[in-house]
Amino acid sequence: MRIRNSVANDFEAILAIINDAAQAYRGVIPSDRWHEPYMSADELAKEIASGVIFWMAEDNGQLLGVMGIQDKEDVALVRHAYTATALQRKGIGTKLLRRVEALAGKPILIGTWADASWAIEFYRRNGFTVVSDGDKNRLLRAYWSVPVRQVETSVVLADRRWMKAQG
Numbered sequence: 001m002r003i004r005n006s007v008a009n010d011f012e013a014i015l016a017i018i019n020d021a022a023q024a025y026r027g028v029i030p031s032d033r034w035h036e037p038y039m040s041a042d043e044l045a046k047e048i049a050s051g052v053i054f055w056m057a058e059d060n061g062q063l064l065g066v067m068g069i070q071d072k073e074d075v076a077l078v079r080h081a082y083t084a085t086a087l088q089r090k091g092i093g094t095k096l097l098r099r100v101e102a103l104a105g106k107p108i109l110i111g112t113w114a115d116a117s118w119a120i121e122f123y124r125r126n127g128f129t130v131v132s133d134g135d136k137n138r139l140l141r142a143y144w145s146v147p148v149r150q151v152e153t154s155v156v157l158a159d160r161r162w163m164k165a166q167g
Contacts, residue, residue: 001064001092003099006054013063014054015044021065021082029113030153039080052079055099057092067096069103072143075162076104077111097126107162111144114155128157135166 006014022038048054052068065083069076078100083092101108110128112119120130131139136156140146146154158166 001057001059001095003055003057003095006056006066010054010056010063011041011044011048014056014066015039015041017063017066017084018044018080018082020085021088023085024118025113025116028115030115030149033113033150033153047080054080055096057083057096065092065096067093067100069100075107075109075143076100077109077143081110093122094126101159107165108159109139109143109162110157111140111146111154112157114153120155120157123157128159129163131156131158 018039019037025038026034047068050070052070054066054068056066057064063084064087065081067081068079070079078097081093081096083090083096108128110123112123114120124130135158136154137151139156140151140154
């Protein structure tokens with residue numbers, strides 16, 4: 001398996017992985033936050049235009065997973081981290097996370113759905129900590145552009161560097 005930076009020709013494959021893996025959220029996240037497809041091509045294009053850089057795990061030309069990273073002032077955000085449904089729990093997400101952590105050079109924050117227990121546990125196993133509700137609300141308003149309803153139904157996890165800086 002190799003991890004590489006995405007190129008323009010990867011757009012459709014990234015979109016397919018996101019929408020495949022996001023099926024895990026159906027019936028888990030609030031129904032008013034679910035839509036089909038989970039991410040449209042326009043939404044993905046806007047994310048890329050806003051500075052999300054995708055890294056891809058692939059093997060013999062097959063896309064296994066994607067993870068975006070976005071520079072936001074004094075932190076980096078992990079964005080849209082997905083592994084193909086059939087290939088989950090094989091270390092792909094961890095390898096992608098290690099790559100973006102190495103690239104960041106600054107504290108990392110991750111937002112996810114509060115009811116996505118599998119995602120929260122993945123990040124916890126990889127050294128991230130769920131921040132307090134007060135910090136979550138402040139961070140989501142400062143670094144993400146999400147509706148109030150999504151703030152209410154999300155958590156934010158932080159790496160050790162961010163936690164240490166908070167004292």
